Amino acid sequence: MQNIDAYTIKHTKIKSVDLMEQAANAFVSAFAQEYDNKNTGIVIFCGLGNNGGDGLAIARLLLAKNYTNISIFLTRFGSKQSDDNKENLKRLQEMNFQVEEINDVNEIEIIKPDLIIDAILGSGLNKPLTDQYAALAKLINDLAVKIIAVDVPTGFKTEGEILVDYNGVKADLVICFQRPKINFFFPESSIAIKRFKVVDIGLDEAYINTQPTDYKLITSEDITKLIKPRVHFTHKGTYGHALLIAGNTNTMGAALLSANACLRAGAGLTTVCLPQSGLTALNITMPEAMALPREHVDFKSLHKYNAIAIGPGLGFDDDNLIMLKKVIELQKPLVVDADAITTLSNNKNLLKNLSPQTILTPHVKEFDRLFGDHENWWQRVQTAQTKAKELGIVIILKNQYTFICMPTGEICINQTGNPAMASGGMGDVLTGILVSLLAQGHAAKEAAILGVYLHGKAGDELAKDSFCVSASQVVLQLPKTMKMSMD
Ligand SMILES: NC(=O)C1=CN([C@@H]2O[C@H](COP(=O)(O)OP(=O)(O)OC[C@H]3O[C@@H](n4cnc5c(N)ncnc54)[C@H](OP(=O)(O)O)[C@@H]3O)[C@@H](O)[C@H]2O)[C@@H](O)CC1
Numbered sequence: 001m002q003n004i005d006a007y008t009i010k011h012t013k014i015k016s017v018d019l020m021e022q023a024a025n026a027f028v029s030a031f032a033q034e035y036d037n038k039n040t041g042i043v044i045f046c047g048l049g050n051n052g053g054d055g056l057a058i059a060r061l062l063l064a065k066n067y068t069n070i071s072i073f074l075t076r077f078g079s080k081q082s083d084d085n086k087e088n089l090k091r092l093q094e095m096n097f098q099v100e101e102i103n104d105v106n107e108i109e110i111i112k113p114d115l116i117i118d119a120i121l122g123s124g125l126n127k128p129l130t131d132q133y134a135a136l137a138k139l140i141n142d143l144a145v146k147i148i149a150v151d152v153p154t155g156f157k158t159e160g161e162i163l164v165d166y167n168g169v170k171a172d173l174v175i176c177f178q179r180p181k182i183n184f185f186f187p188e189s190s191i192a193i194k195r196f197k198v199v200d201i202g203l204d205e206a207y208i209n210t211q212p213t214d215y216k217l218i219t220s221e222d223i224t225k226l227i228k229p230r231v232h233f234t235h236k237g238t239y240g241h242a243l244l245i246a247g248n249t250n251t252m253g254a255a256l257l258s259a260n261a262c263l264r265a266g267a268g269l270t271t272v273c274l275p276q277s278g279l280t281a282l283n284i285t286m287p288e289a290m291a292l293p294r295e296h297v298d299f300k301s302l303h304k305y306n307a308i309a310i311g312p313g314l315g316f317d318d319d320n321l322i323m324l325k326k327v328i329e330l331q332k333p334l335v336v337d338a339d340a341i342t343t344l345s346n347n348k349n350l351l352k353n354l355s356p357q358t359i360l361t362p363h364v365k366e367f368d369r370l371f372g373d374h375e376n377w378w379q380r381v382q383t384a385q386t387k388a389k390e391l392g393i394v395i396i397l398k399n400q401y402t403f404i405c406m407p408t409g410e411i412c413i414n415q416t417g418n419p420a421m422a423s424g425g426m427g428d429v430l431t432g433i434l435v436s437l438l439a440q441g442h443a444a445k446e447a448a449i450l451g452v453y454l455h456g457k458a459g460d461e462l463a464k465d466s467f468c469v470s471a472s473q474v475v476l477q478l479p480k481t482m483k484m485s486m487d
């Protein structure tokens, strides 16, 4: 961000102090949407760097908006004060506003406010908090009031492994500038961040997009470009034939959910390879789908399918390994999920045979089973990136924020989806969507981006007025979500 900041200042002729003003303005607008009571008791803690400069500018802008119950502390724990920090301190003092300067945490005397704005340290953090900074973070946390952090909570590393013994500020809300930081997407961030909001501070977007980075946030614009419209004079043959190898005696529902998702994501034809015992359920619930009883599979006939998914509710019968091997040999666009991932974990030599159009969809446990235990998500995502490159496949590492690791090393981060979706069968639905998109002719990379986004988006639409969302509801919602995402 620092170099983007510098580029914007240079190329748009905006002064750095004016950029800070834009950032402060953007913060205040977002803040005012959350806390509109002008009598709210606010304490703002500012450091000596640019994060502190933002805090001082925010204080002035809040005062101008008639938030009257504000106290400001400037922590002089270091010796270096940034120029823009000095300038904003001067502007505030020119308004005859009292800024309390403190050199030691023990000097602080505050009556419990309604909320605290944390502008002590931001993205400039370059070592763990110690001494005065650590004591101040503890003091703030112990007040047990709402904490709103400017850009980053003080003490939170924006990139790299998040410390297990985190000793920084624990924010209820982070109002962050221009782009979320990569570490916001890892579950370990929940120790420091309950919620974050991203605000546009006017940095040069075109330039940001040219910056070399492995990470890309998936946007609704990406999706609009990727969805293929249904065209006049097309027929079921145009939209591909998908095969799902799924289901077992006690897990037939997984096959049905996947198959239904496949149909509803637009595959022209869907065939389900399931045990004989599941045929009645399939025929009754999904007359559109065709069946291939698993007991009588002629592997040579599998060539006709445009894409195959294997795994949901598959179980661990003796012949599963043979089936997985045969399917991999076909070198077709392939989704490997759930029990098939576990079978792969026990037969890792098969990994190198996966076709370049393969998508693996592990959740965290399946991932660690496949590629070894990891201490944290930072490590896990690094491994996913390395393995996707090494094997030349797409790895979808599923979670609240899902990481899609491409063979090129690119990592696409999906932000759709929500905790209302945390229930069984949800991953089976994703697999159905993915194989459907592959069968319709999308490359693995596109299918992964589209599938993960649409799956989460359908869940988000349902969660607007529902406490929890079931996998079947997501399936029903899908075609509407796809239609809405086209424009
Ligand atoms: N483009 C953008 O995104 C924009 C960003 N803006 C804002 O700038 C913020 C970044 O500001 P910043 O670079 O001045 O760093 P900041 O976080 O204030 O730290 C200050 C100094 O503290 C020190 N230090 C570090 N760790 C420490 C520790 N553990 N314990 C003790 N000291 C420690 C370290 O100095 P050092 O010790 O290395 O000399 C560091 O340089 C960003 O979060 C956003 O709020 C907006 O204004 C506009 C546009």
Ligand SMILES: Nc1ncnc2c1ncn2[C@@H]1O[C@H](COP(=O)(O)OP(=O)(O)O)[C@@H](O)[C@H]1O
Binding pocket: 338, 362, 363, 398, 399, 400, 401, 402, 416, 417, 418, 419, 420, 421, 422, 423, 424, 425, 426, 427, 428, 429, 430, 455, 456
């Ligand atoms: N809290 C959440 N926020 C967003 N998405 C979620 C959440 N919980 C689960 N999901 C999504 O639901 C799916 C769950 O997959 P998985 O664990 O394989 O489910 P199952 O095995 O029950 O089918 C993933 O795509 C995941 O991203």
